[in-house]
Amino acid sequence: MNLLDVIIIIALASAAFQGALAGAAVQVGFFTGFLSGMGAGAIIAPAVTPLFRGYVGQLLVTLLLVFGVATALAVVGVHVALHLRGQLREAGAGPADRAVGGGVAALALLVIMWVFTSALAAAPAAVITGQIHGSAVLNVVDGVLPPAPAVFAQLGRTFDVPGAPSLFTGLEPEPAEPVDLPSDAEVAAATDAGRRATVKVFGRGCPVEQQGSGFVAGPELVVTNAHVVTGASEVVIEGIDGRDAAVTVAFDADLDIAVLHVDGLATVPLELEAEPAERGATGAVLGFPLGTFRSEPAAVLRRFTAVGRDLYGSGRVRRDVYQLLAHMPEGGSGGPLLTSDGRVIGVAFSRSLRDPQVGYALTSVPVREMVLEASGSTPQTSTGRCLA
Numbered sequence: 146m147n148l149l150d151v152i153i154i155i156a157l158a159s160a161a162f163q164g165a166l167a168g169a170a171v172q173v174g175f176f177t178g179f180l181s182g183m184g185a186g187a188i189i190a191p192a193v194t195p196l197f198r199g200y201v202g203q204l205l206v207t208l209l210l211v212f213g214v215a216t217a218l219a220v221v222g223v224h225v226a227l228h229l230r231g232q233l234r235e236a237g238a239g240p241a242d243r244a245v246g247g248g249v250a251a252l253a254l255l256v257i258m259w260v261f262t263s264a265l266a267a268a269p270a271a272v273i274t275g276q277i278h279g280s281a282v283l284n285v286v287d288g289v290l291p292p293a294p295a296v297f298a299q300l301g302r303t304f305d306v307p308g309a310p311s312l313f314t315g316l317e318p319e320p321a322e323p324v325d326l327p328s329d330a331e332v333a334a335a336t337d338a339g340r341r342a343t344v345k346v347f348g349r350g351c352p353v354e355q356q357g358s359g360f361v362a363g364p365e366l367v368v369t370n371a372h373v374v375t376g377a378s379e380v381v382i383e384g385i386d387g388r389d390a391a392v393t394v395a396f397d398a399d400l401d402i403a404v405l406h407v408d409g410l411a412t413v414p415l416e417l418e419a420e421p422a423e424r425g426a427t428g429a430v431l432g433f434p435l436g437t438f439r440s441e442p443a444a445v446l447r448r449f450t451a452v453g454r455d456l457y458g459s460g461r462v463r464r465d466v467y468q469l470l471a472h473m474p475e476g477g478s479g480g481p482l483l484t485s486d487g488r489v490i491g492v493a494f495s496r497s498l499r500d501p502q503v504g505y506a507l508t509s510v511p512v513r514e515m516v517l518e519a520s521g522s523t524p525q526t527s528t529g530r531c532l533a
Contacts, residue, residue, distance in 0.1 A: 149276040149283070153258065164250025166242050174218050176224025176253035182215030183260065196379070199257055230362045236502055247369045250369030258283065259290050277316065279499065287315040307480055307494050310401055311454040313467040314461060317499045321446040323470055327427035331485040335429035336440040338487030341385050341528050342415045343431045343438070343480055346405070350378030351531035358403070358432035358493070359478035361414045362516045364511050367405040368492060371396055371456055374403050386412050393528050395519040398456035400464060402492065403528070404519040415481055417513035421448055422467070422490040430471055430504070432480025443471035443482060447491075448508065456529070467491050473504030482506045 164172045190207045197206050233314065277283060322340040327335075339360065346369040348355035359382065367382055374380050375398070380391040395404035411486030433439070434526050448470040468481070473496040482491035491506035 146281050147276055147279045149280045150260025150398070153280070153282045160250040160254045161247035165243055165247035167246055167250075169245040169249045170230040171223055171226045172246050172249040172253060174222035174224075174229070176222075176250075176257070178218035178220070179215045179255075180257065180260070181210055181222075182218035183257075185218070186211035186214040203309060222225050227267060231365075257288050259394055276364035277423070284316055287317055291498065294524060297496075301521075309318060309370065310456045310458065311315060312356045312451050312466070312495055312505055313453050313462075317497060318449075318468075320470075320497070320500050321424075321468060321502045324425045324446060325427070326442045326470060327485065332429045332440060332442045335483040335487070336431065336483040338485075339415055339429075339431045339481055339483045339489075340438070340440075341446045342412055344382045345433045345436065346372040346373050346391075346479065347381045347383070348377030349381070351376045356433075356436065356476070358381050358434075358477055359408065360431070360479075360481040360489070362417055362489070363409050363411045363520055364405070364416050365410045366390060366414070366516060366519060367407055367410070368479070368481075368512060368516060369403055369405060370492075371398055371403040371528070372532065373479060374405070375456060375529050377528055382407060382431075384412065386410075392525040394522070394523065394526055395515050396514035396528050397515060398529060399460070399462040400507065400511055400515075401456055401494070402507065402515055406519070406523050415483070415487065417489045418509045421465070421508045421510055424489060426484065427480060428451050428475060428490065430469070430477065430480060430482050430483040430506070432477030432493055434477035436476070439474065439477065441474075441477075442507075443469045443504070445504075446470050446503070451505070456532070461523055464494075465511065466494065467506045467508060469504045470502060471504045472502055473497075482509075493495075493501050 190210045193210060194206050207414050253410050342361040342363045344359050344361070345366060346357050346359040346367070355373045355377065357370050357373035359367045362368040365519055374393050374396070380393060382389055382391050389407045389410060391405040394406045396405070424445055424447055428443055430441045432441045448465070448467050451464050451466045453462060453464060454460065469482070473493060475496060478493045480493045481489045482493060483489055490509050492509070492512050494505045494507050497503035497505065
Protein backbone atom coordinates (compact mmCIF):
# COMPACT_ATOMS: atom_id res chain seq x y z
CA MET A 146 0.00 0.00 0.00
CA ASN A 147 1.33 3.44 -0.91
CA LEU A 148 0.29 7.09 -0.54
CA LEU A 149 -2.06 6.87 -3.53
CA ASP A 150 -3.88 3.93 -1.88
CA VAL A 151 -4.47 6.03 1.24
CA ILE A 152 -5.86 8.87 -0.89
CA ILE A 153 -8.10 6.44 -2.81
CA ILE A 154 -9.49 4.87 0.38
CA ILE A 155 -10.27 8.30 1.86
CA ALA A 156 -11.88 9.37 -1.44
CA LEU A 157 -14.00 6.20 -1.59
CA ALA A 158 -15.18 6.66 2.01
CA SER A 159 -16.04 10.30 1.33
CA ALA A 160 -17.85 9.40 -1.91
CA ALA A 161 -19.87 6.70 -0.13
CA PHE A 162 -20.87 9.13 2.63
CA GLN A 163 -21.85 11.90 0.21
CA GLY A 164 -23.61 9.38 -2.00
CA ALA A 165 -25.74 8.17 0.89
CA LEU A 166 -26.78 11.75 1.65
CA ALA A 167 -27.57 12.64 -1.96
CA GLY A 168 -29.13 9.32 -3.00
CA ALA A 169 -28.55 6.88 -5.83
CA ALA A 170 -30.50 8.85 -8.45
CA VAL A 171 -28.29 11.92 -8.09
CA GLN A 172 -25.13 9.80 -8.12
CA VAL A 173 -26.19 7.99 -11.27
CA GLY A 174 -27.03 11.30 -12.94
CA PHE A 175 -23.76 12.93 -11.94
CA PHE A 176 -21.43 10.08 -12.85
CA THR A 177 -23.27 9.21 -16.07
CA GLY A 178 -22.92 12.81 -17.19
CA PHE A 179 -19.32 13.07 -16.01
CA LEU A 180 -18.15 9.87 -17.71
CA SER A 181 -20.03 10.73 -20.91
CA GLY A 182 -18.40 14.14 -20.86
CA MET A 183 -14.96 12.63 -20.36
CA GLY A 184 -15.53 10.39 -23.36
CA ALA A 185 -16.75 13.29 -25.50
CA GLY A 186 -13.83 15.46 -24.40
CA ALA A 187 -11.38 12.66 -25.16
CA ILE A 188 -12.80 12.40 -28.68
CA ILE A 189 -12.64 16.16 -29.27
CA ALA A 190 -9.20 16.76 -27.72
CA PRO A 191 -7.01 15.00 -30.36
CA ALA A 192 -8.61 17.14 -33.08
CA VAL A 193 -8.05 20.40 -31.20
CA THR A 194 -4.65 20.00 -29.50
CA PRO A 195 -2.60 20.06 -32.77
CA LEU A 196 -3.68 23.71 -33.11
CA PHE A 197 -1.52 24.50 -30.07
CA ARG A 198 2.27 24.21 -29.95
CA GLY A 199 4.23 22.69 -27.10
CA TYR A 200 3.57 19.84 -24.69
CA VAL A 201 2.37 22.08 -21.82
CA GLY A 202 -0.07 24.00 -24.02
CA GLN A 203 -1.55 20.84 -25.49
CA LEU A 204 -1.82 19.28 -22.03
CA LEU A 205 -3.69 22.30 -20.61
CA VAL A 206 -6.08 22.38 -23.58
CA THR A 207 -6.77 18.66 -23.17
CA LEU A 208 -7.50 19.02 -19.45
CA LEU A 209 -9.79 22.02 -20.05
CA LEU A 210 -11.70 20.19 -22.78
CA VAL A 211 -12.09 16.91 -20.93
CA PHE A 212 -13.03 18.37 -17.56
CA GLY A 213 -15.04 21.23 -19.07
CA VAL A 214 -17.29 18.93 -21.10
CA ALA A 215 -17.44 16.39 -18.24
CA THR A 216 -18.53 19.06 -15.75
CA ALA A 217 -21.15 20.48 -18.11
CA LEU A 218 -22.74 17.08 -18.74
CA ALA A 219 -22.51 16.21 -15.04
CA VAL A 220 -24.55 19.34 -14.22
CA VAL A 221 -27.16 18.28 -16.77
CA GLY A 222 -27.18 14.76 -15.31
CA VAL A 223 -27.69 16.06 -11.76
CA HIS A 224 -30.51 18.37 -12.89
CA VAL A 225 -32.37 15.45 -14.46
CA ALA A 226 -31.62 13.23 -11.45
CA LEU A 227 -32.97 15.76 -8.93
CA HIS A 228 -36.32 15.66 -10.69
CA LEU A 229 -36.24 11.84 -10.58
CA ARG A 230 -35.24 11.85 -6.89
CA GLY A 231 -38.26 13.99 -6.06
CA GLN A 232 -40.53 11.48 -7.74
CA LEU A 233 -38.86 8.58 -5.88
CA ARG A 234 -39.32 10.23 -2.52
CA GLU A 235 -42.95 11.08 -3.27
CA ALA A 236 -43.41 7.38 -4.01
CA GLY A 237 -41.85 6.44 -0.64
CA ALA A 238 -38.59 5.13 -2.12
CA GLY A 239 -36.42 7.82 -0.51
CA PRO A 240 -34.78 5.52 2.12
CA ALA A 241 -33.88 2.94 -0.53
CA ASP A 242 -32.50 5.69 -2.78
CA ARG A 243 -30.24 6.93 0.03
CA ALA A 244 -29.18 3.41 1.06
CA VAL A 245 -28.03 2.53 -2.45
CA GLY A 246 -26.46 5.94 -3.06
CA GLY A 247 -23.27 5.22 -1.11
CA GLY A 248 -22.48 2.06 -3.04
CA VAL A 249 -23.26 3.69 -6.38
CA ALA A 250 -20.94 6.62 -5.60
CA ALA A 251 -18.04 4.38 -4.53
CA LEU A 252 -18.43 2.13 -7.58
CA ALA A 253 -18.63 5.08 -9.96
CA LEU A 254 -15.49 6.60 -8.45
CA LEU A 255 -13.64 3.33 -9.03
CA VAL A 256 -14.73 3.40 -12.69
CA ILE A 257 -13.37 6.94 -13.07
CA MET A 258 -10.10 5.82 -11.48
CA TRP A 259 -9.99 2.91 -13.94
CA VAL A 260 -10.30 5.36 -16.84
CA PHE A 261 -7.61 7.68 -15.51
CA THR A 262 -5.30 4.76 -14.80
CA SER A 263 -5.40 3.89 -18.50
CA ALA A 264 -4.72 7.50 -19.49
CA LEU A 265 -2.00 8.30 -16.96
CA ALA A 266 -0.17 4.97 -16.57
CA ALA A 267 2.48 6.02 -19.11
CA ALA A 268 2.71 9.70 -18.15
CA PRO A 269 6.25 11.12 -18.16
CA ALA A 270 6.20 12.13 -14.47
CA ALA A 271 7.94 9.32 -12.56
CA VAL A 272 6.26 10.29 -9.27
CA ILE A 273 2.80 9.82 -10.81
CA THR A 274 3.55 6.57 -12.63
CA GLY A 275 5.35 5.09 -9.63
CA GLN A 276 2.32 5.68 -7.41
CA ILE A 277 -0.11 4.35 -10.05
CA HIS A 278 1.81 1.14 -10.79
CA GLY A 279 2.51 0.54 -7.10
CA SER A 280 -1.09 1.05 -5.93
CA ALA A 281 -2.64 -2.09 -4.45
CA VAL A 282 -6.17 -0.79 -5.06
CA LEU A 283 -5.56 0.11 -8.71
CA ASN A 284 -3.83 -3.22 -9.35
CA VAL A 285 -6.95 -5.03 -8.08
CA VAL A 286 -9.20 -2.84 -10.24
CA ASP A 287 -6.93 -3.34 -13.25
CA GLY A 288 -7.03 -7.11 -12.75
CA VAL A 289 -10.83 -7.24 -12.54
CA LEU A 290 -11.90 -4.76 -15.23
CA PRO A 291 -11.03 -5.02 -18.93
CA PRO A 292 -8.75 -2.44 -20.59
CA ALA A 293 -10.33 1.00 -20.86
CA PRO A 294 -11.78 1.96 -24.28
CA ALA A 295 -9.25 3.06 -26.89
CA VAL A 296 -10.53 6.65 -26.79
CA PHE A 297 -9.10 7.05 -23.29
CA ALA A 298 -5.82 5.47 -24.35
CA GLN A 299 -5.61 8.12 -27.09
CA LEU A 300 -6.25 10.73 -24.41
CA GLY A 301 -3.30 9.26 -22.54
CA ARG A 302 -1.03 10.03 -25.51
CA THR A 303 -1.61 13.72 -24.75
CA PHE A 304 -0.30 13.25 -21.21
CA ASP A 305 2.73 11.37 -22.51
CA VAL A 306 5.76 12.89 -24.20
CA PRO A 307 5.79 11.71 -27.86
CA GLY A 308 7.83 8.54 -28.17
CA ALA A 309 7.47 4.82 -27.73
CA PRO A 310 3.90 3.50 -27.73
CA SER A 311 2.35 2.07 -24.57
CA LEU A 312 3.55 -1.47 -23.96
CA PHE A 313 0.56 -2.20 -21.68
CA THR A 314 -3.08 -1.16 -21.91
CA GLY A 315 -3.33 -1.13 -18.13
CA LEU A 316 -0.82 -1.45 -15.33
CA GLU A 317 2.58 -3.01 -15.78
CA PRO A 318 3.02 -6.52 -14.29
CA GLU A 319 5.27 -7.05 -11.31
CA PRO A 320 8.87 -8.09 -12.03
CA ALA A 321 9.61 -11.81 -12.01
CA GLU A 322 12.00 -13.30 -9.48
CA PRO A 323 15.53 -11.96 -10.10
CA VAL A 324 18.21 -13.89 -11.98
CA ASP A 325 21.99 -13.48 -12.12
CA LEU A 326 23.36 -10.62 -14.21
CA PRO A 327 26.22 -11.31 -16.64
CA SER A 328 29.82 -10.95 -15.51
CA ASP A 329 31.86 -7.90 -16.48
CA ALA A 330 33.72 -10.06 -19.00
CA GLU A 331 30.46 -11.17 -20.65
CA VAL A 332 29.21 -7.57 -20.86
CA ALA A 333 32.53 -6.47 -22.37
CA ALA A 334 32.35 -9.28 -24.95
CA ALA A 335 28.79 -8.31 -25.95
CA THR A 336 29.80 -4.66 -26.17
CA ASP A 337 32.84 -5.40 -28.33
CA ALA A 338 30.72 -7.56 -30.65
CA GLY A 339 28.02 -4.93 -31.16
CA ARG A 340 29.63 -1.51 -30.73
CA ARG A 341 30.51 -0.87 -34.39
CA ALA A 342 27.08 -2.01 -35.61
CA THR A 343 25.13 0.12 -33.10
CA VAL A 344 24.11 3.53 -34.46
CA LYS A 345 22.21 6.70 -33.67
CA VAL A 346 19.13 7.33 -35.80
CA PHE A 347 17.68 10.78 -36.51
CA GLY A 348 14.22 11.39 -37.96
CA ARG A 349 13.64 14.90 -39.33
CA GLY A 350 10.62 16.62 -40.83
CA CYS A 351 8.26 16.76 -37.84
CA PRO A 352 8.00 19.74 -35.45
CA VAL A 353 10.26 17.87 -33.01
CA GLU A 354 13.37 16.07 -34.29
CA GLN A 355 13.25 12.42 -33.29
CA GLN A 356 16.33 10.56 -32.12
CA GLY A 357 16.88 6.97 -31.12
CA SER A 358 19.16 3.99 -31.39
CA GLY A 359 19.45 1.26 -33.99
CA PHE A 360 21.77 -1.43 -35.28
CA VAL A 361 22.95 -2.90 -38.55
CA ALA A 362 20.93 -6.09 -39.03
CA GLY A 363 21.59 -7.01 -42.65
CA PRO A 364 23.52 -5.92 -45.73
CA GLU A 365 22.85 -2.15 -45.95
CA LEU A 366 19.94 -2.55 -43.49
CA VAL A 367 19.45 -0.90 -40.09
CA VAL A 368 16.76 -1.74 -37.51
CA THR A 369 15.31 0.98 -35.29
CA ASN A 370 12.04 1.89 -33.57
CA ALA A 371 9.22 3.05 -35.82
CA HIS A 372 8.51 6.01 -33.53
CA VAL A 373 11.97 7.43 -34.34
CA VAL A 374 11.17 7.78 -38.05
CA THR A 375 7.38 8.16 -38.09
CA GLY A 376 6.39 11.11 -40.27
CA ALA A 377 10.04 11.86 -41.07
CA SER A 378 10.94 13.28 -44.47
CA GLU A 379 14.65 12.76 -43.83
CA VAL A 380 16.38 9.94 -41.94
CA VAL A 381 20.07 9.89 -41.00
CA ILE A 382 22.16 7.28 -39.18
CA GLU A 383 25.42 7.98 -37.36
CA GLY A 384 27.94 5.46 -36.10
CA ILE A 385 31.63 4.68 -35.85
CA ASP A 386 31.82 4.29 -39.63
CA GLY A 387 30.34 7.73 -40.30
CA ARG A 388 27.07 9.50 -41.04
CA ASP A 389 24.76 8.36 -43.85
CA ALA A 390 21.34 9.11 -45.28
CA ALA A 391 18.76 6.32 -45.02
CA VAL A 392 15.34 5.51 -46.40
CA THR A 393 12.65 3.50 -44.63
CA VAL A 394 11.87 0.28 -46.48
CA ALA A 395 9.73 -1.45 -43.81
CA PHE A 396 7.53 0.13 -41.14
CA ASP A 397 5.33 -1.60 -38.55
CA ALA A 398 3.32 0.75 -36.31
CA ASP A 399 2.05 -2.19 -34.22
CA LEU A 400 5.44 -3.70 -33.45
CA ASP A 401 7.10 -0.25 -33.38
CA ILE A 402 9.91 -1.41 -35.64
CA ALA A 403 11.27 0.14 -38.84
CA VAL A 404 13.92 -1.19 -41.23
CA LEU A 405 16.11 1.38 -43.00
CA HIS A 406 18.14 0.97 -46.17
CA VAL A 407 21.52 2.73 -46.23
CA ASP A 408 23.10 2.68 -49.66
CA GLY A 409 26.74 1.58 -49.55
CA LEU A 410 26.79 0.76 -45.82
CA ALA A 411 29.75 -1.56 -45.30
CA THR A 412 29.38 -2.27 -41.56
CA VAL A 413 29.23 -6.00 -40.80
CA PRO A 414 25.66 -6.76 -39.64
CA LEU A 415 24.70 -8.42 -36.38
CA GLU A 416 22.87 -11.75 -36.46
CA LEU A 417 19.26 -11.84 -35.25
CA GLU A 418 18.34 -15.04 -33.42
CA ALA A 419 15.58 -17.14 -35.02
CA GLU A 420 14.39 -18.55 -31.67
CA PRO A 421 13.47 -16.73 -28.44
CA ALA A 422 15.86 -16.83 -25.48
CA GLU A 423 15.14 -18.62 -22.21
CA ARG A 424 14.83 -17.13 -18.73
CA GLY A 425 18.28 -16.40 -17.35
CA ALA A 426 19.87 -15.60 -20.73
CA THR A 427 22.39 -12.80 -20.27
CA GLY A 428 24.08 -10.12 -22.33
CA ALA A 429 24.04 -6.35 -22.74
CA VAL A 430 21.73 -3.65 -24.09
CA LEU A 431 23.58 -1.23 -26.37
CA GLY A 432 22.33 2.19 -27.40
CA PHE A 433 22.59 5.97 -27.27
CA PRO A 434 20.43 7.26 -24.41
CA LEU A 435 20.62 11.08 -24.41
CA GLY A 436 22.96 10.79 -27.40
CA THR A 437 25.80 9.04 -25.56
CA PHE A 438 26.79 5.43 -26.19
CA ARG A 439 26.13 3.12 -23.26
CA SER A 440 26.22 -0.60 -22.62
CA GLU A 441 24.07 -1.95 -19.80
CA PRO A 442 24.23 -5.51 -18.38
CA ALA A 443 20.98 -7.40 -18.90
CA ALA A 444 19.37 -10.73 -18.05
CA VAL A 445 16.04 -12.17 -19.20
CA LEU A 446 13.56 -12.42 -16.32
CA ARG A 447 10.75 -13.86 -18.42
CA ARG A 448 9.14 -13.82 -21.84
CA PHE A 449 5.44 -13.06 -22.31
CA THR A 450 2.87 -11.46 -24.60
CA ALA A 451 2.22 -7.82 -23.72
CA VAL A 452 -1.12 -6.30 -24.75
CA GLY A 453 -0.57 -2.61 -25.46
CA ARG A 454 -1.35 0.15 -27.94
CA ASP A 455 -0.04 0.84 -31.43
CA LEU A 456 2.20 3.77 -32.29
CA TYR A 457 -0.72 6.21 -32.39
CA GLY A 458 -2.45 4.96 -29.25
CA SER A 459 -5.57 3.80 -31.10
CA GLY A 460 -5.44 0.07 -31.85
CA ARG A 461 -4.79 -2.68 -29.31
CA VAL A 462 -1.79 -4.86 -30.24
CA ARG A 463 0.08 -7.87 -28.89
CA ARG A 464 3.88 -7.96 -28.69
CA ASP A 465 6.23 -10.81 -27.78
CA VAL A 466 8.57 -9.26 -25.21
CA TYR A 467 11.24 -9.99 -22.65
CA GLN A 468 11.08 -8.54 -19.18
CA LEU A 469 14.71 -7.76 -18.38
CA LEU A 470 16.75 -7.19 -15.28
CA ALA A 471 18.48 -4.14 -16.77
CA HIS A 472 18.80 -0.42 -16.22
CA MET A 473 17.54 1.10 -19.48
CA PRO A 474 17.92 4.89 -19.57
CA GLU A 475 15.35 6.83 -21.57
CA GLY A 476 16.38 7.27 -25.20
CA GLY A 477 18.10 3.92 -25.61
CA SER A 478 15.19 2.08 -27.23
CA GLY A 479 15.89 0.54 -30.63
CA GLY A 480 19.34 -0.69 -29.66
CA PRO A 481 20.27 -4.40 -29.70
CA LEU A 482 20.04 -6.83 -26.78
CA LEU A 483 23.17 -8.90 -27.41
CA THR A 484 24.57 -12.10 -25.92
CA SER A 485 28.30 -12.30 -25.16
CA ASP A 486 28.91 -14.05 -28.50
CA GLY A 487 27.30 -11.21 -30.45
CA ARG A 488 23.87 -12.68 -31.25
CA VAL A 489 20.89 -10.31 -31.11
CA ILE A 490 18.12 -11.85 -28.98
CA GLY A 491 16.00 -8.71 -28.70
CA VAL A 492 15.49 -5.02 -29.44
CA ALA A 493 15.32 -2.54 -26.55
CA PHE A 494 11.77 -1.20 -26.22
CA SER A 495 11.21 0.72 -22.98
CA ARG A 496 12.20 1.09 -19.37
CA SER A 497 9.90 -0.03 -16.60
CA LEU A 498 7.62 2.55 -15.00
CA ARG A 499 7.51 0.39 -11.90
CA ASP A 500 11.13 -0.51 -11.18
CA PRO A 501 14.21 1.43 -12.41
CA GLN A 502 16.20 -1.81 -12.62
CA VAL A 503 13.73 -3.45 -15.02
CA GLY A 504 13.27 -2.91 -18.75
CA TYR A 505 11.56 -4.47 -21.76
CA ALA A 506 12.75 -5.66 -25.15
CA LEU A 507 10.99 -7.07 -28.19
CA THR A 508 12.06 -10.61 -28.98
CA SER A 509 14.23 -11.00 -32.07
CA VAL A 510 11.88 -13.38 -33.91
CA PRO A 511 9.38 -10.90 -35.50
CA VAL A 512 12.15 -8.36 -36.08
CA ARG A 513 14.20 -10.97 -37.95
CA GLU A 514 11.20 -11.72 -40.16
CA MET A 515 10.89 -8.02 -41.05
CA VAL A 516 14.58 -7.81 -41.93
CA LEU A 517 14.39 -10.90 -44.15
CA GLU A 518 11.37 -9.46 -45.99
CA ALA A 519 13.16 -6.13 -46.44
CA SER A 520 16.38 -7.68 -47.77
CA GLY A 521 17.05 -6.46 -51.28
CA SER A 522 14.25 -3.89 -51.05
CA THR A 523 15.05 -0.22 -51.77
CA PRO A 524 11.67 1.47 -52.47
CA GLN A 525 10.81 3.91 -49.71
CA THR A 526 7.69 3.09 -47.71
CA SER A 527 5.32 5.41 -45.89
CA THR A 528 6.14 6.17 -42.27
CA GLY A 529 2.74 7.54 -41.33
CA ARG A 530 2.08 10.86 -39.64
CA CYS A 531 4.08 12.80 -37.07
CA LEU A 532 3.41 12.08 -33.41
CA ALA A 533 3.75 15.75 -32.45
